[in-house]
Amino acid sequence: MEENKQEIIDEKDETQNEESEQTVVEETDEVEQLRQEKEEINNRLLRLQADYDNFRRRTQKEKEADRKYRSQSLVEELIPALDNFERALQVEVDGDAAKNFANGMKMVYDQFKAALEKEGVEEIPAKGEEFDPHMHQAIMQVEDENYESNIVVEELQKGYRLKDRVIRPSMVKVNQ
């Protein structure tokens, strides 16, 4: 009787033991799975952080470039008007009234040029400069003993740049 009772207890114990082991195995699986999920989310977090940082840097650069050259489209529209302004001013006028009128127009021209310069628009230096294909467009080649080789001898149309960007190259005659 005593032994029989013990056997029953033993069996019960075994059952409990098996259950415990099974639970431990399940828990370990769960721990492993949770670790993997945590790692996966952490990797997504790191990738997203890197994406975000890149986007911010790129945006900042684009913003600076946009701001630097913001006037470009209006400048491009104004340059042909400025060409005509210069051509019109080259006409000689007679008489005091006409001369006063022309002087007034010259002042208006200077004011336009000053407004453009304030925004970073500059004439490209041409005559006497070494020919630079990035800023000068060679329309003619000449042979002129008074200049060295590859030097701009004459400017046929003014060129303009906005800060470091060429908006329109100068049209020039270059010495061979």
Place this chain on the structure above:
Amino acid sequence: MEENKQEIIDEKDETQNEESEQTVVEETDEVEQLRQEKEEINNRLLRLQADYDNFRRRTQKEKEADRKYRSQSLVEELIPALDNFERALQVEVDGDAAKNFANGMKMVYDQFKAALEKEGVEEIPAKGEEFDPHMHQAIMQVEDENYESNIVVEELQKGYRLKDRVIRPSMVKVNQ
């Protein structure tokens, strides 16, 4: 002897059982901790995603506004020159040569205006319009039977807007 052995086995079993229970408790703690960590990282991921989305939206809006009003600073510089251009053109000139010169200048003026209009610059309508404090600056109040109350009677200086943004209000006389 038989009983004694059983007791030893029993004791051993008990020890094993305790160990198993302890392991289960530890595993449960670890599962709980991992769950919390996973949840925390997941929350950081969600917050970062929301931040990133907001930043992208804000950046896009800023970019559009920057682009829309990109010419503003150059336009502000050019408006006083345009005023002087108009004033200079109002001078009457005598003689064919001077008249030709003045006509040439009028064409240059039109070209400037067209370039500005292409970029979205418009004169603010004033004379005959209802007074609008967002676009008109009242310099004088008059009493004029020919106009209704609160109507702009005369424009003293042109106003300009760039798209929907007032760059300079018109200076006007308003009917009481």
